[in-house]
Amino acid sequence: MNTPATVSWTHDGLEKAALWSSANDVPPPKAIVEVDDSLGADDAYRMATNGTGMLFTGDYHNARQLLSAIARRIPAGGKAKRTAAAPTTAERFYKYRQARTHRARILSMLLVPVGPGPAVALRRAPDVTEAWTNAFGQVAEPVVVSLQELLGAIGAQQWRTTGLHVAALDAKIHPHYGTFAPVRGEYLDLVARAELPGLGRAFDIGTGTGVLAAILATRGVTEVIGTDSQERAVACAQATFASLGLGERARAVQQDMFPDGRADVVVCNPPWLPGTPQTLLDYAVYDPKSAMLRAFLAGLPDHLAKDGQGWLVISDLAERLGLRTRAELLHWIEGAGLAVLGREDTVPSHGRAADTSDPFHVERSGEVTSLWKLGVK
Structure with a gap:
């Protein structure tokens, strides 16, 4: 230390x-x-x-x-x-x-x-x-x-004491200090309604509060493992699972990216914008040189079960801001030996999308959040 x-x-x-x-x-x-x-x-x-x-x-x-x-x-x-x-x-x-x-x-x-x-x-x-x-x-x-x-x-x-109601869980979660609160419900709804390829095992990479892992567990996945490099996030996710009565189905481990083994579903909601984080919460928003996004795509084939799917949950705001192109994303997917099996889109409903005083109102109001379904070629 x-x-x-x-x-x-x-x-x-x-x-x-x-x-x-x-x-x-x-x-x-x-x-x-x-x-x-x-x-x-x-x-x-x-x-x-x-x-x-x-x-x-x-x-x-x-x-x-x-x-x-x-x-x-x-x-x-x-x-x-x-x-x-x-x-x-x-x-x-x-x-x-x-x-x-x-x-x-x-x-x-x-x-x-x-x-x-x-x-x-x-x-x-x-x-x-x-x-x-x-x-x-x-x-x-x-x-x-x-x-x-x-x-x-x-x-x-x-905020931790009051809790945050998550419609996709019909329950409250209690974010810990330094752990990003899932205030944008539209990407949670994508995970809650997408068709699951299997119910055996799921991984949630960069689990944070554990909310996506919890959604998968409530949908019937037998074993859900959330990973996060931050000790604070692991403790928060474990508390989330316990409070929701999911301790037998879901667990969190301190791990950079993937745990050992393969899963039917491997979901990742990486930071959406390339950039250098300045605070603890920034790590959930900014991904230096899209490093986590690229690492997820590169390692995904080795952690998918037969006919398994990788679910990449990401916004196109980086593209609208000119920080990353769609061509780059597709190139990384192709280079990892992955194929796009489908995509489900939604639009934001949070307040900033309607805030005309925001200097990037045009970009935010047109934003689309997607769940990319990826499989091994």
């Missing part, structure tokens, strides 16, 4: 230190200064843009208000480069992601101290014991964390 980073700052002329905590592996600021309720938003924004971490020592609610004030001062995007031709959709998207990354970096500069308990060492701070432990683990000594990450952990705990 990597040695946790240590951060230091000056308090009343004396140097103090604490461990740095970031579930997203964000590096600590190179310089940290103590600040309190007297710090104005303009000064805070200037310090954040200069890369100075601000360790807040005042009131928790004032810290939240300061973070919101900093956010309001961040420009929507950088100045576009002047070129002879209008930027392509892909160029606009890359620029948009750069702006989002810049925004996240600035907001990460407002820090709060957390002590054993765990307890946020600020006046009027809420009880974060459950949220912190589920997101970051135990606290044995003082740590420093960005307020933005702490708020993310608190929000995730609220």
